[in-house]
Amino acid sequence: MLFSVLCVASVVVLAASEPPAVSTAPFPDPLVFENGEPVETQEDWQTRRAEMRDLMLRNQYGAIPSAPVPVRLAETLAEETQNNGATLFRTVRLAVGAENAFPVRVEMYLPAGGAGPYPAILRVGLGCPVVQEINERGYIFACYENQDFDFDTLGNDKIGPAQAMFPDCDWGSLAAWAWGASRVLDYLLTLPEVDPQRVVITGHSRTGKTALLAGALDERFALVVPNGSGCGGAAAYRRYGPECETLELITRPSRFASWFHKDFRRFADKEPELPFDQHFLRALVAPRPVLSTDALGDLWANPIGTAAACRAAQPVFEFLGVSENNAMHFREGKHDQLPEDYRVLLDFADHHFFGKPLTCTYGEGPGEK
Ligand code: GTR
Numbered sequence: 001m002l003f004s005v006l007c008v009a010s011v012v013v014l015a016a017s018e019p020p021a022v023s024t025a026p027f028p029d030p031l032v033f034e035n036g037e038p039v040e041t042q043e044d045w046q047t048r049r050a051e052m053r054d055l056m057l058r059n060q061y062g063a064i065p066s067a068p069v070p071v072r073l074a075e076t077l078a079e080e081t082q083n084n085g086a087t088l089f090r091t092v093r094l095a096v097g098a099e100n101a102f103p104v105r106v107e108m109y110l111p112a113g114g115a116g117p118y119p120a121i122l123r124v125g126l127g128c129p130v131v132q133e134i135n136e137r138g139y140i141f142a143c144y145e146n147q148d149f150d151f152d153t154l155g156n157d158k159i160g161p162a163q164a165m166f167p168d169c170d171w172g173s174l175a176a177w178a179w180g181a182s183r184v185l186d187y188l189l190t191l192p193e194v195d196p197q198r199v200v201i202t203g204h205s206r207t208g209k210t211a212l213l214a215g216a217l218d219e220r221f222a223l224v225v226p227n228g229s230g231c232g233g234a235a236a237y238r239r240y241g242p243e244c245e246t247l248e249l250i251t252r253p254s255r256f257a258s259w260f261h262k263d264f265r266r267f268a269d270k271e272p273e274l275p276f277d278q279h280f281l282r283a284l285v286a287p288r289p290v291l292s293t294d295a296l297g298d299l300w301a302n303p304i305g306t307a308a309a310c311r312a313a314q315p316v317f318e319f320l321g322v323s324e325n326n327a328m329h330f331r332e333g334k335h336d337q338l339p340e341d342y343r344v345l346l347d348f349a350d351h352h353f354f355g356k357p358l359t360c361t362y363g364e365g366p367g368e369k
Helices: 042-061 131-136 161-165 173-188 206-217 278-285 303-319 339-354
Strands: 002-007 010-015 071-082 087-096 102-111 118-124 140-144 194-204 223-227 290-295 326-331
Touching: 042 173, 042 206, 042 278, 071 102, 071 173, 087 131, 087 173, 102 131, 102 161, 102 173, 118 173, 118 206, 118 339, 131 140, 131 339, 140 173, 161 173, 173 194, 173 206, 194 206, 194 339, 206 223, 206 278, 206 290, 223 339, 278 290, 278 303, 290 303, 290 339, 303 326, 326 339
Parallel strands: 118 140, 118 194, 194 223, 223 290, 290 326
Antiparallel strands: 002 010, 071 087, 087 102, 102 140
């Protein structure tokens, strides 16, 4: 079976192994400890959550440094009003680290004319098609250059600035970018314009994977919205839909092995042996709300697998008494983070932050129920 993948200007044809016979493998139970004991209390859940976090980092993403690192504003590069006065645009350069600090570019689009504090959407990676609308709805949009933390290389991995700062840490790019989201959040939380209780983390595709990881690990993110995140993000390894990216494909040395822990590829074609699946990552967000936004035609990102992982995480949200906080949304169309996806995000955020009514269904997805 062949998959064709459009890659920048050239077409890369990947020879995939036959679809692995994993489609009905049971999901590990997030409410049962590794020693077989059930999770019965809130306290048990906290312990189990730490166990799950450790399993995912140790096997898939690599360790994330726990030592605090100073983050300071090095320079304001630009500040101007945009969008007919709706937006105050500001670009800054942060310095991350004490000695040998490295620079990180952050772009912020603030509602102009008020003082805030405003809820904020932090996006992994630069760019957004609906900044004006976001500002007019009373939200800040901020984004950062994730490659300032680690380079995004296809095949030839290069040690990035964050990894150079922590040479003993065995993390891949996704973990470095997610750690970067937390460092940018450190800075955002120093700004009087930002409402510290209402920061959303989002991203698309590889940066959607990063957003889910960052939101799972850092509880200061109040709402977590991975878009089109697929393999290594919101999609389950045990439920491959047609033409989707698999663990074997994504961890090829010539592809994206460097996004992950260096030994993750040992699970290629052995998905049932994974001591976790991506529903664990989603469950780590609980009790906070998580919303995956995806496209039904984005087969490479495995919409069936994302819906399956969402359902498999649901018992944790039920257990914590927040059944509505585990949400998924699928639109028609292809792989992108469109204005429609941002509107779904904003409506969901308005609901959770300000009690506004939901505008669409957030619980339905493809595949077996
Ligand atoms: C693809 C990769 C996906 C996704 C995508 C992107 O080539 O296979 O996992 O991350 O890139 O980030 O655009």
